[in-house]
Amino acid sequence: MSRSVRRAPAVAVLLVLALTACDGGVRGTPGGSGVRDPYFPKAGNGGYDVGHYDLTLDYTPATRHLTGTAVITARATQDLSAFDLDLAGLHVDSVTVEGRPALFARAGQELTVRPHDDLSEGETFRTTVRYSGTPRTLTDPDGSKEGWLPTADGALGLGEPVGSMAWFPGNDHPSDKASYDLTVTVPQGLQAVSNGELADRSTKGGRTTYHWHTAEPMASYLATVAIGHFDITRTTGPHGLPILTAVDPTQAKARAKVLAQLPGIIKWEELNFGPYPFSSTGAVVDRPGDAGYALETQNRPVFPADQFETGTLVHELAHQWYGDSxxxxxxxxxxxxxxxxxxxxxxxxxxxxxxxxxxxxxxxxxxxxxxxxxxxxxxxxxxxxxxxxxxxxxxxxxxxxxxxxxxxxxxxxxxxxxxxxxxxxxxxxxxxxxxxxxxxxxxxxxxxxxxxxxxxxxxxxx
The missing domain is CATH 1.10.390.10 (Neutral Protease Domain 2)
Structure with missing residues (x-):
């Protein structure tokens, strides 16, 4: 039995009673569980639109244990008595909405939340989910792996098409984009690289915390975190565009020639596709086999080293316009x-x-x-x-x-x-x-x- 469903039966009874109450001033209706995507009908959820994710993660590669807090700021698009978040696996420790404890239930990837008070259409509300456990590696319908991928010295969080729900709760569908703050704490000596720009880094008690901020809207499947040993280089590209690359030290020498082409590729793509749409760019290059594919994660695509060549770099950077923006x-x-x-x-x-x-x-x-x-x-x-x-x-x-x-x-x-x-x-x-x-x-x-x-x-x- 998954640890993620231990509380579900008792809570589910209370939740059903609350949702089916005829009296007592229930004004809203539950948001949909899924947006009826033609290929992933359970992906995403109805009734709200997310504006911002504030994710705080603590991960220890040796035990593969993750502790997380997700603060999700959203706007109700209907009167809501309940709403769903996508979360695969992991144990939900608590949920609050606007600071008040909320009932919740689990069924597959659906985390159904019943706030203490109904939410009105147009209302902005904040949901906090505290969770923990061993995040899953998911298998896509085509057999590829996504979600949380343990590596030799850390892990990769990759989300296309529905893998982000393996490591944080959210509205996991490309139609709902949001800004992100991602704060990751790892054992000292390891790095944690994510989307956007590094806002802060600090070390205390043998652990290092990295805070990454993504201001531009981002689909959940484009969010990433790469944990491990990396050689991190900061340069600039066209019109001073910040470039941050993170390369596994065992791959740095062999991949240097392709990495050196990155500013020129961005310049060429701007000539063809228009102004670069984000505030920074770059790449994450991990060991061969750490992932079975390259992925256009926003700001800095992720590559297994054995697939890091010029054509693939052109392809994944072009996605920053077409797919990411x-x-x-x-x-x-x-x-x-x-x-x-x-x-x-x-x-x-x-x-x-x-x-x-x-x-x-x-x-x-x-x-x-x-x-x-x-x-x-x-x-x-x-x-x-x-x-x-x-x-x-x-x-x-x-x-x-x-x-x-x-x-x-x-x-x-x-x-x-x-x-x-x-x-x-x-x-x-x-x-x-x-x-x-x-x-x-x-x-x-x-x-x-x-x-x-x-x-x-x-x-x-x-």
Missing amino acids: VTPKSWQDMWLNEGFATYAEWLWQEDHGGDSAQQTFMDLYKGDNEAIWAYPPAKPSSAAHISDSPVYQRGAMVLQKIRQKVGDDTFYDIIQGWAATHRHGSASTADFTAYVERKAPDKDFTGIWKDWLYGDAKPAHP
């Missing part, structure tokens, strides 16, 4: 992340002596990789396939088709304008197609949308 409204819109970042790799090759984007497009079209045509990029076949090649390569092919249709000048206006128009927001595929049509009203995109974006089979003509 402009975040998908649902996981069905994943191609708006991966198609754009893949196309950034094509453009980089085109501008640095490699094949043109059109040649890459034609090679894929004429090639024998039938997996590209398995499903349309805007409608993956299932949750297990949202990170398959149609979302990446065929998603990039959609962008090349738009470029063919409108020409370079209008195409760059579109991709830069898209990033600017939805900066720090969330957007859907329908938002994108409508935006393209507004930017090029004299062009007919019906065939591109029908055959390339939503079509089930390989289009008859490139």
Whole structure:
């Protein structure tokens, strides 16, 4: 039996009684458990919008024990008698809402909270959850690992698509973005690196505390913490942009050449995609195998060292515009992340002596990789396939088709304008197609949308 459900039965009875009371002035209704995402229906929650997470973590790698306090500031979007938070595993020690003890119950990843007093639509409220235990490593539908990944000298917290709930409670869906403060205490000698900027560091009693602040809105799946031994370097990029890199000391020498390209890549991406959308950038490079993939965590992407090469760095930094700043409204819109970042790799090759984007497009079209045509990029076949090649390569092919249709000048206006128009927001595929049509009203995109974006089979003509 999981420690996280030990209190659930008794509390659940009280909570059900409270929620089903006919009298006693109950005004609100419970918020939804999940936002009905097409691929992860239990992800996220209804009835409120989070503005800020203040997370305080204490972690000891030797015992893999985590103690956490999450202070979540949110605004009710309806009259609420109860609301849910996403939390997988861990033991909830207490919950308060506006400083008063709240009833709570556990059911799977749902932490249902019944505040002492109902919340009114438009009301800003603060929920504090104290929790502890051994955080889980979750297995995605595609078999990859996320959540809390123990490493040789620490741990990695990685959240795409729903792994953040393994180490902090929240509204774990990309449609709800918030600012963050993340304070992490670890044994002295280890570092803790996260998103945003380092606001404070102190050591006391053999333990060191790092406080990271992320001012710009961030989706929960982009939050990260990397605990371990790192060589940390601070430099600057274009127009004085702060760059912080954290590299496992065993990998620093071998990865130095690629790391040196980071400022130049940011400068090139600004020329193509518009102003960099955040207040700092960088990278976290851990040992080979610590994660099975690179991830575009906000401000500084995370890379296993064996995947840290120029093309992947271009890809993950491009996500800072497409995916991090402009975040998908649902996981069905994943191609708006991966198609754009893949196309950034094509453009980089085109501008640095490699094949043109059109040649890459034609090679894929004429090639024998039938997996590209398995499903349309805007409608993956299932949750297990949202990170398959149609979302990446065929998603990039959609962008090349738009470029063919409108020409370079209008195409760059579109991709830069898209990033600017939805900066720090969330957007859907329908938002994108409508935006393209507004930017090029004299062009007919019906065939591109029908055959390339939503079509089930390989289009008859490139």
